[in-house]
Amino acid sequence: MEEAVAGGEQHKHLNKFACAAAILASTISIIFGYDTGVMSGAMIFIKEDLKINDTQIEVLAGILNLCALVGSLIAGRTSDYIGRRYTIVVASTLFLLGSILMGYGMNFAVLMTGRCIAGFGVGFALMIAPIYTAEISSATHRGKLSSLPEFCISLGILLGYVSNYMFGKLTLKLGWRLMLGVAAIPSLGLIFGVLKMPESPRWLVMKGRTEDAKRVLKLVSNSKHEAEIRLEDIITTVESSKMLDKKSQTEFSLWKELLFKPTLAVRWTLFAAIGIHFFEHATGIEAVILYSPRIFKAVGITSKNKLLLANVGLGVVKTLFILVATFLLDKVGRRPLLLTSTAGVILALIALGVGLTFTSCYPHGNTTSAMLPIQEKFCRLPIVANSKNHASWALALSICATYIYMAFFSIGISPITWVYTSEIFPLKFRAVGAGLAVAVNRFMNAAVSMSFISMYKAITIGGTFFLFGGLAMMAWLFFYFFLPETKGKSLEEIEMMFSKKTQAINEDHFVNKK
Template sequence: MKGYVILIASVAALGGLLFGFDTAVVAGTLDHLTAYFSLTKVQLGIVVGATSIGCIPGAWIAGKMADVYGRKKVMLLTALLYVVAALGSGLAGKYGTLVFFRLVGGLAIGLASTVAPIYISEIAPARTRGRLGMLQQLAIVTGILVSFISNYLIAKYHPVDDWRYMLGAAVVPSLVFFLLLLLVPESPRWLALMGRGDEARRIFGKLGTEPPAIEEGSGHTATLSEVFAPRYRRVTVIGLVFAAVAQLTGINIIFYYAPLIFEKSHTGGSALFQTLLTGIVNLVFTILAFWLIDRVGRKKLLLVGSAIMATCMLVLGALFWTNALDNYFVLGAIFLYIAGFACSWGAVLWVYVAEIFPNHIRGKATSVAVTGNWTANAIVSLTFPYMLDALKGGPTFLVYALLNAGMIWFVSRYIFETKGVPLEKIEETW
C-alpha cells in the first residue's frame, strides 16, 4: 500500500480524533458543571446530549454538502467548527451558552463522521479498505483516550475552573487538522462524478491505484427520493438501521457517563482514573481490530462482538441488581464489554456505512445512515441519566443486554460481507 494513501487517509481521520475528544471530554466535567451551573438531572442530560443532537443536522446536511462542494471543503469547514465549539464551550458563562456551543461541536462531529469515512473509502484500494477505513475509528478512540488523559491531568494540576480547560483543550488539534487538510487532494471518485475525469485520473495516479470504471457524471447530486428509490431502498434501510443499532449497544453510556457508573461501584481508585483505563482498553482492542478486519471480515467480527457485549451487560445488570459491587467484576465486565465493542461494532461501523452504497448516491445515503446513528446516540445520551436514577443500574443494564442480543439476529439476517470487494463490485449487488 502506497505511503501517500496512508498519509492522506490519516489526515482525513484526524477529524475522528476531534470527534472522539469532543464527545468524551464531557465525562470529566459532569460534577463541576453540575455545581457551577446548578444543573438538574435533566439539564445535565441536555448538556451531554447536546453534542449528539447537534450531530443530527450535521450528518443530515453532510452528504449533500459533500456532493455539491466536495469532500475536502466540507472537512475544512468541520475543522473550523471544531475550533469555534472548543473556544465557546471553554469560555461559556451561562448554561444556555454552553449548550449552544456543545450543539456547534455536534454539528462538526456530524459532518466529520459522515464525510471522512466517505473520503477514505473513495481513495482506498479494495484489499486494504477495511484497515484504512478503520483509521477513522482508531482516531476516534485515540481522541477519547486523549480526552481522558487531558481531563485527568487538568483535574490534578489545575483544579480551579478545570472544566473550562477540559472543554477548551481541543482548540490546538483543531487548528492542526485544518492546516493539514490544505495539503490533501480532493476525492478522485467525486471528481469523476462531477465530470472532472482528467483530475480524477491524475489523483488516482498519485495514489498508485488503477482508475476504476466509473461513469463520469455531469455534477448531478443524489436526492432523498433517489436514495429511497426501489432499486436502492433495501441497502439504504440496511445502512440506516445498522448505523442506528450501533448506538443501541450502549457504548456511549460507558464513555459519556463512566465516572457516574464507577462512583456507584465500590472498587478502588478514582473514577477519573478508572475512566482513563477504559480509554486504554478501547485503544488496544481497536488496534487489534485494525489487524483483523481485512482478514476475518466484517460480519464475523460483528457476531462475536455482539455476543460478548450482551454477556457483559447481563453481568453488569446482575451485579447492580444484587448490589454486589464490592469487587472488581464491575470493572472487568466494563473492560471486556469495551474490548468486544472495539473489535466489532466500533471497528466496522464507519467502514461499512461508507462502502455499501453505490458511488452516485454514496454521499446522501451515508448521510441518512449516519443521521440515524446520531439520532439513536442522542436518545441514549438523554435517557441514560434518567434510567440510571429511576430504574437503577440493574434493570438499565439488562435492557442493553437484550438489545445487544437482538443484534446477533440482525447481523445474521441482513448484513452481507464486503471484505476485499471493490466499491464498484459492491454496487453491482444492488
C-alpha cells in the same frame, strides 16, 4: 506470469500516500473523540461549578448529538457540492468555534451554544472521514484504512479521559474550561493541513474532472496499471448510474429516489446502513463512555481522581482493541468480527446487569439513595440477603464486565459500523446515504445520552444494562441475516453484489409464484 505476480505483490502493498491522506483525514475524528471523552469527566466539575441538575447534565450530554444529526444531513450534499476535502475544513472550523465557546463557558447558555456548534462539526466529521478514506483506498486495504476514523475517535476519547485526569487537578473554575477549550488547537492545525490532501478521485469523476482523478489515482495506487483499472471502474460506475446527468444531481431527485422510489438493491443497502447505526448505540456504548464515572461510583469508587483514572483505563482498552480490529478487518472479514463482537457484548451486558443489581443492595459511601420497590424486593431475596458479606464478587464483576464490554464492542461493532456504511452505498447515493445513516447514529446517541440517568432512576442501573443486553441480542440477529461480507471487494464490486443478490431474490420469488 512474472509481471502478474509482481503486480499482485504491488497491489497487496499499502500505498504510503493513500495511508498518509487517510491518517490526516481521520485526524478530524480525534477531535470529535476528544470532545466526547472529555465531557465524561468535565460534567463532574461543570455540575459543581455551574450548580446545574441531572436533567441539565443529560441535555448538555445529548445536545451535541442532536446538532450532529442536522449536521450529518447537511454534510452529505455539502460534500457533493464542494468536495470531500473542503467538507473536512468546514468540520474543523465548526470544532474550532465550538471549542473556543466551551472553553469560555461563563454560564450554561454559552456552554450549550459551544456544544451545539461543535455538534454540527461532529455531524460533518462522522459522515466525511470514512467516505473520503474509502474512496481513496484500494479494495485490498480499504477495511484497514476505513477503520482509521474509528480508531482516531477512540484515541480522541482516551486523550479526553487523560485531559480530565490532568486538568482535574487544577482549580474548579479553570480545570473543566481548559479540558473543553484545548481542542481548538488541533482544529486550527487541521484546517491548514487538509489543504495538502488530494481530493477524492470518485468525486472528481463525478464532477467530470477525469484528468484530475487520474493524477490522484496515480498517487494513491502502487502502479500505473492499478490506477488505470481503478479509474476505468469508477468511470463505468458513474456513467452507468448517470451521475453526469445534471437532472439526477438535484437535491429533491436524489432524496426521492433514495427514500421513496429505491431499487431493491438500494433499499437493502439503506436498511443495512440504518440498522447497523441504530444498533451501535442501542447496545449502550454512549452510556458507558459518557456516564462511566456514575457506573464506577455505583460500585464504590467515590474519589474523583480514582473515577477519572478508571475512565483512562476504559479509554486504553477501547483504543487498543480498535487497533487490533484495524489489522483484522481485511484478514478475518467484517461478518466474523461483527458477530463475535456482538456475542461478547451480550455476555458483558448481562454480567454488568447482574453485578450492578447486586451492588445496588449494598450502597457504598455517598452512593446511598432511596431504593425502588423492585430493588427492595430483589434485595430481600434470601440468596441476595445472605450474600451481603460476600458482595465483593459483584463489585469485581461490574468493573470487569465494563472493561470486557468495551473490549468486545471496540473489536467489531465500533469500527465495522463506519467501514460498512462507507462501502455499501452506490456512488450516486454514497454521500446522502451515509449522511442519513449518520443522522440515525446521532439520534440514537442523543436518545441514550439524554435518557440514561432517567432510565436508571426508573428501572435501576442494573435493569438498564439488562435492557441494553436484550437489544444487543436483536442486533446479533440483524447482523447475521442482513449484512453480507464485503471483504476484499472494490466499491464497484460491492454495488454489483447487492444488485445481483436482489436480482436473484426476485428470480426465486418469480419461480416460486409460478
